[in-house]
Amino acid sequence: MSSIDSHAEWPRVLQAPQEAWRITTSLLWLFVLFALPALGLQARTMEPAPLVVDGSESRINLKAHIRYLRDSENLDHDQALAQLEHFHSITERRDINFGYTRDTVWLALSLSSEALYGTDWVLELNYPSLDQIHFYSHGPSGLETQxxxxxxxxxERDFPHRTPIFKLRLEPGEQRLVLxxxxxxxxMTLDGSLWQAEAFRLQSNTSYVILAIYFGMLLALxxxxxxxxxVLRERSFLLYVLFVFSFAAGAMAINGLGPHYLWPNSGEPGNRVLPVSLTFASTIALLFAQAFLNTARWAPRWHQVLTIAATLAASITLLNxxxxxxxxxxLMSMAGLLVSALLFACGLSCMLQRVPGAGIFVLAWLMLLIGASMLALRNFGLIPSNFVTVYAMQVGSALEMLLLSLGLAARFNELKRQKELAQSSALAxxxxxxKALQQQERVLEQRVAERTQALEAANARLAELAMQDPLTRLANRSALANHLHQALQRTQRHKELLALVLIDLNDFKAINDQLGHESGDQVLCQVAQRLKDCAREADLIARLGGDEFILVSEGIQDQEDALRLGERLEEALSLPIDIEHGQINVGASIGISLSDGHWPDAETLMRYADQAMYQRKRSGRSGIQLYADATLSNQSAAEKADVKAR
Known part of the structure; x- marks a missing residue:
């Protein structure tokens, strides 16, 4: 059947004959539109054809396929089945919304399957806040109820879900009658859909995610x-919190999450959560407006009006x-609509008076007013029930609460700025x-700070020098002792090995005797630099004194790893060294000892490395020597090092 768009604009009346013809045509169509129902045509009472499914559909809107019967006599199933011919087609209504009614409503749906295989379906009523729905399915296997x-x-619910759902299976060629x-x-909003089972699961998961985001946002705010x-003890923040949580309780009741998760076994009393929580939210909203807009100061008359309205809203809350x-x-629908309109008017009046924060308050309540109005009008059956009208309250409330939270922050900043300005004036x-005393104090503080800074710098320099070898700028014995103690503790925790490498230069005394101590100092400085170049960032290099150096390396994997470290050091020290008198070659005897952090301790570790170094030095040649006890499990590694030294 064709339909005429009820929102089409009237053509403008012009003087041209063509426009006159258009007006005449429009009037004829309007006559036909309004005359057809009066003539009692049978179109609106025609029984819809059975809904035929072939298994390829994912979702079917049932409005065009459902018939209804308003039952004021409380019929049972058999009585309703006997009056099936008295059911009306839904096509004569804008939607399946009967508003607030005490009647029982029966819905009838005929189904026929042309699928080549059995298919599972889910019949869903889209409005969660329905009290009790009995499902009767007549098929080849008899009567099934849910x-x-x-x-x-x-x-007691056959398939617990936040919306009323019923499951059925259609075999090929099967016909069913559903009541x-x-x-x-x-x-009484009864818009329904028939879903393929898998499509419903996906849609249901998506809807739960969207609602989780919405309520998560409310919880976060x-x-x-x-x-x-x-922290601030500001009354308006507490009122905002009470408004958010009370509104969230009502929203959970509307969306079916409350009866599904929070009060699933409350029965009839659970129905009161919605009106009580939303009328309480209206009461808090009026008190919040007084605090947020400071109506006692900026709008005394509005303050009195809001006080009276809050008293009435609180009374309605108790009455509910x-x-x-x-x-x-x-009462909840009317109170919500009136309170939203009242708060919007109050905010608009305060905005005209340039009350701080009134602009964002008006915008916030405009969002909620639109959502509340659409929900109330839909509940009374005055506007169609669809996705926009069903979720208008959630969308409007989300925007409203975000804007109010921003408004609270802006208002707090403004109050803080005004308070700071007043304090600045008082302190001027x-x-x-x-001023003079403060100036003197600043001069004195500056001098003290300068003296303190100089003293701290001197102390830091002294501490640095106390832990540093003055010639090579390497760590000295004190720094080595501190570092080695901590390194052993780390090695024990990490269950690794630590290598202590003792390096003694060969024939260094001859350099001092033949070329002078200045040349010897140059050699020591270049040796220190080469050790730095070979070491890792985490390694510590220290000078024990004379021509003896120590390298502490953590994170050693095994003895082979320690030997490779010694080889790098030996290779670097074997290269010629440039001094003022030319180039000289300096060999080194290297002793290595290992510890797992437990044993040996620091003192013993040093002694083992010293013994290994002297063992190598007594052989009369440069090379690397692991301490014997440290190589019990890997004698071949030490032998390999000895062969390399030869």
């Missing part, structure tokens, strides 16, 4: 501002605890009185 809704206990009996104290309240649930839900006079 139960869903947020009132039955969790264990749904729906009762709810809330808005509430928790962040709660911390700010605990005892009145029938449907009445409580209607005092600064003039004590």
């Amino acid at each position: 139960l869903a809704g947020d009132v039955p206990r969790y264990a 749904l009996r729906v009762r709810s104290e809330g808005s 509430g928790g962040y501002n709660l911390l700010l309240f605990m 605890l005892v009145v029938p649930v449907q009445t409580a839900l209607q 006079a005092q600064k003039q009185v004590v």
Whole structure:
């Protein structure tokens, strides 16, 4: 059937004949549009054809395939089945939304499968906040029943989910008649979809992720501002936190997460969470507006109006605890709409008076007003129920709470700025009185700081010199002792090996005797530099005195690794050294001892390296020698080093 867009614009009335013809045509169409229902045509009572599925569909909107019956007599299943011919087609309505009603609503759906194989389907009613839905499926195997809704206990629901869902399987060529009996104290919104089982699983996971993000944002905003309240003790932050958490409880009830996770077995009392939490949120919102806009100072009349409104909202909150649930839900919708409009008007008035923060407050409440209005109008059945109207409150509330949080931060910064400005003005006079004294104190502090800095630099220099060999700038014995103690502890923790390499230059006394001590000092400095070049950044090189040097290397893998280190040092020291009198060659005897951090200790480790070095020196040639006890498990490595030295 063709449809006429109810939102089409009227053509402008012009003087030309063509425009007159357009107007006449439009009036004829309007006459046909309104005359057809009056003529009692049978189109609206025609029974929809069965919904035929072939297994290729992922989701089917059921509006065009469902018939309904409003039941004020509380029929049972057999009675409703007997009146199947009295069911009406949904196509005569804009949507499947009956607003607030005490009637039971029956839905009928005929299904036929042309699939080549058996397929699993999920029938979902898109509105989570429905009290009780009985599902009756007539097929070749007889009658099958299921139960869903947020009132039955969790264990009584056949397929627990945040929205009412029912599962069915269609075999090839199978025909089924499905009846749904729906009762709810809330808005009777019955838009439904038929999903392939796998498509529903994917869509369900996506919806849970979106809701998790939404409630995670509310939790983050509430928790962040709660911390700010605990630090700043500002009343508006506490009111904001109460508003966020009370609104979140209502949103969880609307989205079905509360009945599914938080109060799954509460039954009828669980229906009151939604009206009580949202009317309480309205009460807190009015108090928050007073604190945020400081209406007591900037808008006294509005302050009185908001006080009266908050008192009424609090009374409605208490009333919703005892009145029938449907009445409580209607009071909630009206209160939410009126409070949102009142707060928007108050914010607009304050914005015209240039009250700090009023602009962002108006924008925030405009978002919520739009969402609340769409939700309330949909609940009363005045506008269609679709994705936009169902989730308008969540979208509007998310934007509103983000803007209010930003507004709180901006307002706090403005109050802080004003407070600082007032304090600066109050302190200006005092600064003039004590200015001279402060100047003297600054001079004295500067002198003390300079003296302290000079003393610290001198002490640091003395400490550095105390731990440093003055000739080679390497670490001295004291620095070596400190480093070796810590290195052994690290080696023990890391379960590695530490190598202590003792290096003694051969025939160094002859250099001093023949070329002079100045040349000997040049040799020692160049040897120190070559050791630095061969060592890793984490290694420590120290001069024990005279021509003896020590290298401490952590992270040694095994004895082979230690020997390779000694070979690099020996190779570097075997190269000619340039001094003032020319080039000379200096050999070195190298002794190496190893420790795993437990044994040997520092003193014994030094003694073992010294013994290994003298063992090599007594052979009369340069080379590398591992201490014998350190090579018990790898004698071949020491023998290999000895062969290389020969």
